[in-house]
Amino acid sequence: MSEMVAVSARNLYKVFGRKPREVVKRLAAGSARDELTGLGTAAVIDASFEVKQGEIFVVMGLSGSGKSTLIRMLNGLLEPTSGTVEVMGSPISGISDAQLREVRKKNVSMVFQHFALLPHRSVRDNVAYGLEIQGMPLAERRERAERIIQRVGLDGWADKLPAQLSGGMQQRVGLARALAADTDVLLMDEAFSALDPLIRREMQEQLVELQAELGKTIIFITHDLNEAMFLGDRIAVMRDGRIVQVGTPNDILTDPANDYVAQFVQDVDRARVLTAAGVMEPARSVVSVAAGPRAALRAMRDLQTSAAFVVGPGRRLLGVVRDKDVLRLVKANETDLSTVIRNDAATVTGDVHLTDLFESAVESPLPVAVLDAENRLLGAIPRVTLLAALGNVPTTTSELDTIEPAPSVSVETITETLRVTAPNSSTEGTLV
Ligand SMILES: Nc1ncnc2c1ncn2[C@@H]1O[C@H](COP(=O)(O)OP(=O)(O)OP(=O)(O)O)[C@@H](O)[C@H]1O
Numbered sequence: 310m311s312e313m314v315a316v317s318a319r320n321l322y323k324v325f326g327r328k329p330r331e332v333v334k335r336l337a338a339g340s341a342r343d344e345l346t347g348l349g350t351a352a353v354i355d356a357s358f359e360v361k362q363g364e365i366f367v368v369m370g371l372s373g374s375g376k377s378t379l380i381r382m383l384n385g386l387l388e389p390t391s392g393t394v395e396v397m398g399s400p401i402s403g404i405s406d407a408q409l410r411e412v413r414k415k416n417v418s419m420v421f422q423h424f425a426l427l428p429h430r431s432v433r434d435n436v437a438y439g440l441e442i443q444g445m446p447l448a449e450r451r452e453r454a455e456r457i458i459q460r461v462g463l464d465g466w467a468d469k470l471p472a473q474l475s476g477g478m479q480q481r482v483g484l485a486r487a488l489a490a491d492t493d494v495l496l497m498d499e500a501f502s503a504l505d506p507l508i509r510r511e512m513q514e515q516l517v518e519l520q521a522e523l524g525k526t527i528i529f530i531t532h533d534l535n536e537a538m539f540l541g542d543r544i545a546v547m548r549d550g551r552i553v554q555v556g557t558p559n560d561i562l563t564d565p566a567n568d569y570v571a572q573f574v575q576d577v578d579r580a581r582v583l584t585a586a587g588v589m590e591p592a593r594s595v596v597s598v599a600a601g602p603r604a605a606l607r608a609m610r611d612l613q614t615s616a617a618f619v620v621g622p623g624r625r626l627l628g629v630v631r632d633k634d635v636l637r638l639v640k641a642n643e644t645d646l647s648t649v650i651r652n653d654a655a656t657v658t659g660d661v662h663l664t665d666l667f668e669s670a671v672e673s674p675l676p677v678a679v680l681d682a683e684n685r686l687l688g689a690i691p692r693v694t695l696l697a698a699l700g701n702v703p704t705t706t707s708e709l710d711t712i713e714p715a716p717s718v719s720v721e722t723i724t725e726t727l728r729v730t731a732p733n734s735s736t737e738g739t740l741v
């Protein structure tokens with residue numbers, strides 16, 4: 310995701326009805342929306358946000374909260390009553406129809422809930438339709454359509470008519486058509502809402518894949534919280550025309566701006582939303598390979614655990630050591646910890662969803678290690694933390710025993726061994 314802004318909305322209002330401007334004036338002066346219904350319906354009230362290039366920005370809210378009205382102002386389908394919209398740096402309100410057509414061609418395309426396919430045209434020609442309007446020569450637009458049809462998983466279907474396709478496949482055509490236009494920004498209004506749950510899940514996953522590959526900016530509307538949480542890099546929550554919170558799925562789950570949002574998110578499938586990085590704890594049982602066996606043993610004794618992560622320079626994870634193995638080294642006066650490092654730590658990267666780390670967590674006696682792309686140890690997820698996160702139990706780590714597994718050698722044995730084997734120097738390594 311770049312830091313460049315793709316879409317920016319400032320103080321956007323849209324009021325339908327008799328006296329739109331009057332309503333805006335009164336809202337800005339503090340009147341409540343409900344007091345003004347005689348003058349008009351305030352569908353969007355004072356919405357400001359920025360969507361970054363390459364971001365999936367989800368707008369979520371109950372029916373009637375103003376989502377569709379908001380998104381329609383982003384591609385000029387609706388003129389704001391007040392406020393401004395910029396797409397890729399250019400204003401899209403107050404411009405001529407010709408300019409607006411240009412913006413739609415180059416900058417913004419839309420995928421609709423009910424597909425809006427042309428029934429008498431083949432899949433290929435539906436996908437190429439926008440390119441035809443743009444005046445692209447036949448051979449070129451067919452070639453491009455073909456490529457995108459493959460990309461959305463419809464190879465072999467190019468010559469069929471929409472009615473010969475299932476709902477999920479028809480929406481793939483809708484998506485392909487929007488992608489064929491190759492605009493910077495894709496607007497999707499409840500694009501998957503008409504699909505069966507399983508197909509819908511599949512489409513969500515494919516959209517995330519496509520986005521990663523093509524780097525499009527996507528503004529996605531849904532009233533389905535799980536969908537919002539799964540797709541969104543950030544989510545704007547709307548209520549009665551206002552954006553009440555903008556944040557990452559994690560922000561919204563763990564720090565809801567108000568009771569409305571909190572209630573909204575209480576039934577969310579947390580395992581699909583929360584990420585390893587979002588729930589991890591600082592890894593506590595960690596020793597540096599350079600510190601040696603004595604330091605490792607001491608650390609495990611002090612933390613009352615039978616295992617520790619071993620890191621090398623730059624905090625790169627090398628593996629795991631067990632108290633028994635390290636005790637053996639210490640008894641034998643060995644100084645190289647690396648000889649007993651095992652490779653059996655369960656590891657994940659920070660972006661992995663909790664759903665995808667249960668298996669590792671169950672199989673591994675140690676907390677799951679969270680690593681960055683360079684294998685650096687960022688944190689750890691003890692099983693108790695995982696459970697607390699899923700149950701939405703606030704974890705103050707002091708209350709929960711987040712060090713595992715339990716020691717397999719007694720504290721006394723370790724202390725005694727350290728004492729009798731102690732070198733006369735004081736160059737003992739320490740806990741990192
Ligand atoms: N063309 C219109 N004329 C009058 N009122 C409208 C118009 N379009 C929308 N509204 C009203 O504006 C409010 C917001 O509607 P909007 O369609 O944006 O909501 P939504 O969040 O998209 O809802 P849904 O989830 O049902 O699609 C509603 O009260 C709606 O009745």
Ligand SMILES: [Mg+2]
Nearest residue numbers: 376377378498
């Ligand atoms: Mg709508």
